[in-house]
Amino acid sequence: MENTSVVIDLGGDWCRTGLGGRNHPMLAVPEVIGYQSYPENPGPSNPKTRKIIGVANLPLLRQIPTEFLVQRREVTNWDAMETVLKYSYEHLKLKAEDHPVLLTGFLVNSLNHRQKLMEIMMESFNVPSVYIGNHAELCLFGSGFLTGLVLHSGTGITSISPVCNGKVKELSTKVFEMAGIDVSLFLHKALFNKNMNLDSLSQRNDMDIVKEKLCYVSKHPNQKDSAVDSVSSLPTMTALPDGKIITLAKELRTSPDMFFWTSHGDFPNLDLSSEVIETVIKCDTEERAILFSNVVLSGGNTLFSGFPERLLWELNNIRPHWFPAQIVSRPNRVFSHGWEGPSCPAYQPSTTNT
Known part of the structure; x- marks a missing residue:
């Protein structure tokens, strides 16, 4: 197991960790920390509260003050996030310095976040190397494609990312703070x-x-x-x-x-199908047909019953008719950006780099 890459997915509300080459993560830790007061008098030099994390403590976390560490795609408490990562390594009995790391998750899109993640992994955990993967690219690789459109909708954001020949088109990517x-x-x-x-x-x-x-x-x-x-x-x-x-x-x-667009006055609205079409139309002419034919779903919201069917119905009714639409909705798509698929970098630990 030594030298096998460790995959860490920092999502909107869970930190999922596992070894590269597997089909699913080995551990999922809520990105939430609880603060419990000590019953005894802590004294002037001791902390008045202790930090509570982990799935085993969920019943307790429901009863005490808590703080979520990611709001939308921004980490709001890096010290607590480092505690979650340390907990994950210790729970899996992994020595961080023995394993290269593949990091993924939407928060890595920000330059500041990438720099902070590199600092934590290299200085606090002493990992030998780090590869920060693009979420959309990894989702597409996990579904067996090099070109396609990734529609992700998780806890804090929804995004539409066209990927061509294995590279995401950053300028065409759309991110919505509705999820x-x-x-x-x-x-x-x-x-x-x-x-x-x-x-x-x-x-x-x-x-x-x-x-x-x-x-x-x-x-x-x-x-x-x-x-x-x-x-x-x-x-x-x-x-x-x-x-x-x-x-x-x-x-x-x-x-x-x-x-999807709705006339209900109390709902926030996101006309998702029109946004997908607008994204594809802005891409090069020779890319549009294959982007429409490989619309890959990712994230927990796409697991709602009826979501893939609704998207396909709307795309087939409002898209340009010369582009056939096809929705790729794998049952395990929550993990497709870190563990699934023969082309995922998790299967190639030698490609990790700093």
Whole structure:
């Protein structure tokens, strides 16, 4: 195992870590830290609180003050993020200095973030080498393509990235600060008539449960008005960890429709299909057909039931008709940018560099 590359994916709310060459990460740690007061008198020279992290501590983290370390695509607490990385290495019993590292995640797009990540990995962990991979390129490689369009929608951002011959076209990439957290904010406001605390693990976790269990995307714009709803067999209620039963009306169950244009006045809107088409049309003429034919989905929001079908339906109805559209939606697409696919750099530790 020595010299095998370590893959670290810093996402919007989870830090996933594993060895290159595997099909999935070995560990997922929430990018949230809790602060628990010591029961005894700490004294003037001792800390008054201790830091709590890790999946095993999730029940405790739901009950104490917490801080999320990534807001949208910005790390807000680098010291705490370093603690999460240290926890990941220790939990997996890996010596950082023995393994080159592949870093991925949307936050690495910022120059300041890349520099800070390099500083932490090289100075704090003494890794032998670091490769900061582009999320969109790795997603495409993991799906077996060199040219295509990657549509990613995670916790904090949604993005559209054209990739041609293995290289992302940075100037054509679009990033929108509307994503899964916005669905959560809307649902929490509708259910409890108050704003959600973005640093509250319990509130964010509750809304994640509601979204995953009860919500879906209408497969076409008129589906929600149809007498026959193809997703009506999904449950309409679920229980939260505290025992509270949540029941969603149909208009709330289709709240992820906000990723596609909707006339609902209370929804934020993102006309995703039109943005995809506009992105492709701005690319070179000879690239457009293959970009439309390889639209690769990535991120948790694309796992909503009906999301791929809705996107395909809209692209086939408003796209230029001489470009056939095809959606690539692999079941394990949450991991496709770090562990999946024969062309992923995780399978080539010798290519890592500083």
